[in-house]
Amino acid sequence: MGKAGLVAAGILLSRLAGLVRLRVFAHYFGLQSDAADAFNAAFRIPNFLQNLFGEGVLSGSFIPVYAGLLSKGEREEADRVASAVGALLLVVVSGLVALGVLFAPAVTATLAPGFTGEKRALTTSIVRILFPGAGLLVMSAWCLGILNSHHRFLLSYAVGVVWNAAMIATLLIYGSASELPRLAVLLAWGSVVGSALQFAVQLPAIASLARIRAVWDATSSHVRTVVVNFVPVFFSRGVVQVSAYVDSVIATLLGTGAVTGLNNAQLIYTLPVSLFGMSVSASELPAMSGAAVDPAGGAVVRARLNAALRQIAFLVVPSAVAFLAFGDVVAAALLQTGRFGASDARYVWGILAGSAVGLLASTTGRLYSSTYYALRDTRTPLRFAIVRVILTTALGYLFAIPLPRAIGAPAVWGAAGLTASAGISGWIEMLLLRRGINARLGWTGLPTGFIVQLWLSAVLAAAVGWGARLLVPAMHPIIVAAIVLGVYGVIYLASTSAMGLPESAALFRRFRPGRSRAAQLPSE
Secondary structure, rough: OOOOHHHHHHHHHHHHHHHHHHHHHHHHOOOOOHHHHHHHHHHHHHHHHHHHHHHHHHHHHHHHHHHHHHHHOHHHHHHHHHHHHHHHHHHHHHHHHHHHHHHHHHHHHHHOOOOOOOHHHHHHHHHHHHHHHHHHHHHHHHHHHHHHHHHOOHHHHOOHHHHHHHHHHHHHHHHOOOOOOHHHHHHHHHHHHHHHHHHHHHHHHHHHHHOOOOOOOOOOHHHHHHHHHHHHHHHHHHHHHHHHHHHHHOOOOOOOOHHHHHHHHHHHHHHHHHHHHHHHHHHHHHHHHHHHHOOHHHHHHHHHHHHHHHHHHHHHHHHHHHHHHHHHHHHHHHHHHOOOOHHHHHHHHHHHHHOOOOOOHHHHHHHHHHHHHHOOOOOHHHHHHHHHHHHHHHHHHHHHHHHHHHHHOOOOHHHHHHHHHHHHHHHHHHHHHHHHHHHHHOOOOHHHHHHHHHHHHHHHHHHHHHHHHHHHHOHHHHHHHHHHHHHHHHHHHHHHOOOOOOOHHHHHHHOOOOOHHHHHHHHH
């Protein structure tokens, strides 16, 4: 299995655990409940800290320096840099966690203005509990940076299973015997326990790969490079997170169910983003960073980028079409249980359909950002991220509030407008990122003929899938999804194979029965 495959396998395990958690959550909380909205809103607020300081920022600032030292054989200096960065991160994150706990009421009032009374009080309590767990997840992301630089991808991404398992266990133990407000608080404590376990599980592997020790070194040129790179990446990721939180703030104004519906759709939507976008981007970043050290490495970086773009598009295009055509089937299979009904699944479908607009742009844009980071340019992605945030904020408000009113739709359907506006903004950001890379490295991107073949194959598969859906009798949502999505996937692969696309042939070779380990080695 290649590096991207290892990342995808780890992410798949973690995301599957996350989907199980989402289904169990839906069973006990449903969609139309204040407790569900309060937990989901609170869950996003301290995770702002995790997303700012976590994997994306550390990948863009720490991995290029650390992996570069490893590629040059400077292991002792690499260990010192990793130790110093870990110490700096621990101090900064500890301070921010303390501030978050202290000022939880103000944070909640700012980021969930639509919540009042007991709903706001419950949200504040959960925010206060979750902040320490978010700090532990940031330190877990530091572990990920070390593991990825040593090409230990599976553990670093699969470890999220531990965190999800702790939350699932909390729901199963206390779900039937607890009222919703109390269950939301207990689930927050389960999340903190899971965060601690996730960090602890990675420590033995870190100890076997690097000699980590207590080091406070802000004067090393390599540490300074990490810090200097950290600032623009931090703000680049920060403005993207601001965009996500603008959506969350607007959702609190749309009525009960909008926050939870948006959260459910985003967890489903991020599955292909993580599996196909993040897996390829994460596996390519260390390799690109090593190649970029060579003065003649630009051609290598460009070749890797173009190949990775094709890998992503081959799997993301059918994902986007599936969300558009079968979003209710997907949502029902994953979430329809207990308090979560068929009408809730249709509501999530509307939000998923909006998110499909920017799915390809989000995944390829992430890869372009990683290419900039490999080239030690962290400022250009920041500028384009700011453009994206401005557009997302303006379009998000228009699509979520005035547009539903103008067409007479219920306010809660504004959540679909939020995801659609984010998709439009994502396309503009990706095109700006691509233009900048092309000016440096030469042409990169997806050939027009290739992308047309992908969309035609996906649309054809969707048409056949809809035919299968009309023929399937009323059955359990999971069985319906297995039949409809199974037909859809088979037709897509058959169509792309008939068109002679090498990505399709490579996928068949990878899963061919009896394929030997020796046959896999060239793909690694």
